[in-house]
Amino acid sequence: MSSTVGSLLSGLASCLTPMNMFASVVGVLIGTLTGVLPGLGITGALALLLPASYGLPPATAMIMFCGVYYGAMYGGSTTSILVNIPGEGASVVTCIEGYEMAKKGRAGAALAVAAIGSFIAGTMGTIGLTFFAPLLAKAALAFGPPEYFAIATLGLILLFNISGKSPLRSALMVMIGLMIGTIGFDPMTGVSRFTMGMIELEDGIEFIILTMGLYGVGEILASICEREERGEMMKFKFRDLYPNREELKRSLPPMFRAGILGFLIGLIPGPGMTISTFASYALEKRLSKHPEEWGHGAIEGVAGPESANNAANAAQMVPLLSLGLPFNSSGALLLAGFMIHGVAPGPMLMSTQPDLFWAIIASLYIGNVLLLIINLPLVGVFASLLKIPIKILLPIVMVVTFTGAYAINSSLFDLGLLILFGAIGFILKRAKFDLAPLVIGLFLGPTIETGLIQGMIISDGNFMTLLARPLAGTMLKIGFAVILFSIGRAIYQSIKARQTAEA
Amino acid sequence: MNKKLLVVTVLMLILSMALTACGGNSASQGEQDKDEIKYPEKAITMIVPNSPGGSTDLLARTVAKVAEKHLGQPVIVQNKPGGSTTIGANAVMNANPDGYTIGSANTGMMTSVVFKKSDVDYAQELEPIALMAISPQVLAVNSDSEWKTVDEFVEYAKANPGKIKIGHTSVGGSTHMATALFTETAGIEIEGVTFDGGSNAVAALLGGHIQAAMLSPVDFKQFVESEQVRPLAETGEERLDDPLYKDVPTFKEAGYDFSEILFQGIAAPKGMPDEVKAKLVEVLEIVCNDDEFKQAVSDLGLTPKYAAPDEFKQMWLETQEKYERVFTELGVIE
Numbered sequence: 001m002s003s004t005v006g007s008l009l010s011g012l013a014s015c016l017t018p019m020n021m022f023a024s025v026v027g028v029l030i031g032t033l034t035g036v037l038p039g040l041g042i043t044g045a046l047a048l049l050l051p052a053s054y055g056l057p058p059a060t061a062m063i064m065f066c067g068v069y070y071g072a073m074y075g076g077s078t079t080s081i082l083v084n085i086p087g088e089g090a091s092v093v094t095c096i097e098g099y100e101m102a103k104k105g106r107a108g109a110a111l112a113v114a115a116i117g118s119f120i121a122g123t124m125g126t127i128g129l130t131f132f133a134p135l136l137a138k139a140a141l142a143f144g145p146p147e148y149f150a151i152a153t154l155g156l157i158l159l160f161n162i163s164g165k166s167p168l169r170s171a172l173m174v175m176i177g178l179m180i181g182t183i184g185f186d187p188m189t190g191v192s193r194f195t196m197g198m199i200e201l202e203d204g205i206e207f208i209i210l211t212m213g214l215y216g217v218g219e220i221l222a223s224i225c226e227r228e229e230r231g232e233m234m235k236f237k238f239r240d241l242y243p244n245r246e247e248l249k250r251s252l253p254p255m256f257r258a259g260i261l262g263f264l265i266g267l268i269p270g271p272g273m274t275i276s277t278f279a280s281y282a283l284e285k286r287l288s289k290h291p292e293e294w295g296h297g298a299i300e301g302v303a304g305p306e307s308a309n310n311a312a313n314a315a316q317m318v319p320l321l322s323l324g325l326p327f328n329s330s331g332a333l334l335l336a337g338f339m340i341h342g343v344a345p346g347p348m349l350m351s352t353q354p355d356l357f358w359a360i361i362a363s364l365y366i367g368n369v370l371l372l373i374i375n376l377p378l379v380g381v382f383a384s385l386l387k388i389p390i391k392i393l394l395p396i397v398m399v400v401t402f403t404g405a406y407a408i409n410s411s412l413f414d415l416g417l418l419i420l421f422g423a424i425g426f427i428l429k430r431a432k433f434d435l436a437p438l439v440i441g442l443f444l445g446p447t448i449e450t451g452l453i454q455g456m457i458i459s460d461g462n463f464m465t466l467l468a469r470p471l472a473g474t475m476l477k478i479g480f481a482v483i484l485f486s487i488g489r490a491i492y493q494s495i496k497a498r499q500t501a502e503a
Numbered sequence: 504m505n506k507k508l509l510v511v512t513v514l515m516l517i518l519s520m521a522l523t524a525c526g527g528n529s530a531s532q533g534e535q536d537k538d539e540i541k542y543p544e545k546a547i548t549m550i551v552p553n554s555p556g557g558s559t560d561l562l563a564r565t566v567a568k569v570a571e572k573h574l575g576q577p578v579i580v581q582n583k584p585g586g587s588t589t590i591g592a593n594a595v596m597n598a599n600p601d602g603y604t605i606g607s608a609n610t611g612m613m614t615s616v617v618f619k620k621s622d623v624d625y626a627q628e629l630e631p632i633a634l635m636a637i638s639p640q641v642l643a644v645n646s647d648s649e650w651k652t653v654d655e656f657v658e659y660a661k662a663n664p665g666k667i668k669i670g671h672t673s674v675g676g677s678t679h680m681a682t683a684l685f686t687e688t689a690g691i692e693i694e695g696v697t698f699d700g701g702s703n704a705v706a707a708l709l710g711g712h713i714q715a716a717m718l719s720p721v722d723f724k725q726f727v728e729s730e731q732v733r734p735l736a737e738t739g740e741e742r743l744d745d746p747l748y749k750d751v752p753t754f755k756e757a758g759y760d761f762s763e764i765l766f767q768g769i770a771a772p773k774g775m776p777d778e779v780k781a782k783l784v785e786v787l788e789i790v791c792n793d794d795e796f797k798q799a800v801s802d803l804g805l806t807p808k809y810a811a812p813d814e815f816k817q818m819w820l821e822t823q824e825k826y827e828r829v830f831t832e833l834g835v836i837e
Contacts, residue, residue: 143710324726344728
């Protein structure tokens with residue numbers, strides 16, 4: 001433990017050279033920017049930076065990459081809160097309460113809480129990474145395909161009714177999400193599914209196009225119809241931009257809880273980051289002392305998820321740094337960045353290049369501090385954007401959305417999809433359907449499917465062998481129990497309701 | 504009433520946007536100078552049919568960067584992913600053949616042709632310019648396992664048909680092909696498990712969920728170094744230069760007569776002026792022998808290897824034929 005602290009301090013020292021600090025600032029700035037702009041993600045930003053970094057010393061380049069990686073998670077919430085457009089999967093759930101807060105003139109508070117929560121949970125996650133990485137990485141290997149299947153299924157069962165409204169409507173949206181997730185070629189057999197002969201659909205629907213359409217374009221269209229609701233122009237004083245004492249007090253416990261929850265869920269490969277935000281939302285909603293506020297701008301619903309994704313982000317560095325195995329696409333890119341500088345993260349890195357290893361870890365702490373310093377003043381700037389009259393703001397947002405959507409694959413087909421999902425989002429919104437379950441289905445569907453198929457091959461096609469695995473079996477049994485319990489409770493409640501009606 | 508009008512207006516808006524998106528995709532990619540050819544006079548676009556960050560993308564960016572030095576003009580990488588590489592490949596094929604649009608060409612394009620995702624045979628419809636890099640696949644097992652050689656592995660597989668689960672990546676891709684060729688040549692029965700990316704397969708191998716994996720050398724590299732993974736053989740024609748792999752025999756040396764090599768090259772639309780093609784070929788050969796390029800390619804885990812247009816085309820066609828034959832026999836394609 002004490003040797004870890006010593007190494008960390010020497011890592012800090014090597015980070016604090018002007019060159020490395022500059023790299024860190026550049027990295028987090030680019031990261032924040034890519035987070036703020038919908039469409040442009042970590043993957044795109046890193047891909048552009050990789051070739052530009054050839055001339056830099058390895059440590060400096062690594063520090064810059066890590067800055068981008070962390071920074072993007074900070075910026076992600078901005079558009080979710082301001083205009084209801086999630087920049088990536090991990091900010092989808094922030095839209096629910098964040099945008100409601102913005103409508104009430106508390107956008108600044110939401111943004112500030114998101115930044116503070118990101119800092120707290122991000123730092124907690126980094127601490128977890130510093131002290132437990134090798135241990136956790138070993139544990140993560142115990143998770144094979146059957147476990148992914150089980151945990152994703154359990155997640156689907158626990159989270160599908162996240163809005164707490166009609167279970168039937170939520171189930172319907174989950175189903176649609178699962179179905180959209182199957183579009184494209186089957187990863188196991190290569191057969192095309194639901195592509196209707198369009199080669200553009202071969203690789204499935206770009207997730208971010210779907211959310212930008214459903215949420216962003218759908219929201220813009222909807223607000224044309226609801227213009228009377230949102231007043232002419234928002235008037236607020238500068239002091240009101242930042243959270244008041246009451247809001248801060250309510251936000252702190254969710255941040256710490258999300259720090260732990262997000263870190264644990266982030267260790268699961270694949271959609272861990274996004275799922276951690278949904279899980280945190282569900283948890284905070286259950287624990288909340290103000291249940292009536294949920295859906296109308298509960299600040300805990302911003303503080304929790306926005307913190308959770310940063311802790312999860314740090315957790316995803318665990319397998320990357322200690323095993324050399326990226327568990328998501330941005331991690332894969334980060335690994336590529338390491339490799340072109342001749343650095344192979346993994347079991348050997350800590351012993352062969354300890355200076356570099358600890359410099360990277362230390363840069364994560366510094367990056368978090370820098371991000372807080374950069375993001376808090378930006379809160380005022382971003383929140384002030386809402387002072388722009390809506391008839392000017394919305395067209396600009398529309399242009400930015402379309403540009404961002406086009407930039408992902410430089411594909412006009414994607415713009416068509418964006419409009420299509422915009423129309424669907426608009427109709428669903430008017431019909432009062434909840435979009436969050438659809439996103440959950442879309443995210444977990446592919447994990448459930450590949451996990452099940454791989455798991456079945458591994459267990460020679462015998463589902464009982466799957467159930468006999470300790471981790472997978474337990475999780476599946478819990479899921480089964482939850483379903484039974486929900487059905488039982490529903491029956492009990494309907495009987496009770498009938499009795500009171502009779503009495 | 505007013506509200507209804509609004510909803511209708513909005514729906515009209517959606518429709519008009521949809522129409523705008525559908526129309527107008529006409530390409531206007533610079534004018535061709537027929538009289539006198541001074542090439543290159545402006546930036547060259549290199550289309551990559553994959554998403555940013557993969558080895559194809561990174562290799563293309565390396566080619567672009569080094570080629571700039573020798574061309575005197577910037578080379579801009581444009582990612583056009585989707586449709587199992589067909590979207591990017593079509594974009595190259597349909598571009599103006601003036602030398603200002605080129606594209607990366609790799610084994611991945613085979614999959615879309617073999618699986619009939621596209622009606623176009625890219626090996627015929629594109630102009631292969633140069634082979635830039637190759638990579639074999641490696642068969643490896645967990646170090647805890649009892650198998651020290653391919654023969655021991657095969658012996659066990661013969662005694663216990665279907666018991667060994669072997670991980671590989673994309674269906675119809677190079678690792679799948681290597682696995683199929685190995686099982687066919689050795690006459691064994693092992694179950695293939697498709698993983699989304701080499702890292703996931705390695706994680707499953709380290710965790711003991713699968714018993715073997717057929718992946719590219721770079722996927723195993725650090726685990727070979729830390730002795731968690733034992734490479735048994737590789738699918739190349741000759742051994743790898745990497746000190747970690749220099750003691751690993753090729754399958755041919757081990758007595759299994761097959762090879763499978765993933766290739767990465769550059770192609771262009773057909774019908775380029777001869778001078779332009781000659782210039783491209785010349786520059787790419789220089790690039791491939793550039794030390795900066797060689798180092799960058801090795802860092803990506805590939806082996807730099809140049810081949811001239813004809814030789815590259817030959818290799819492309821032969822590989823495609825092999826893919827079609829093996830995957831048809833295997834029943835992966837009908």
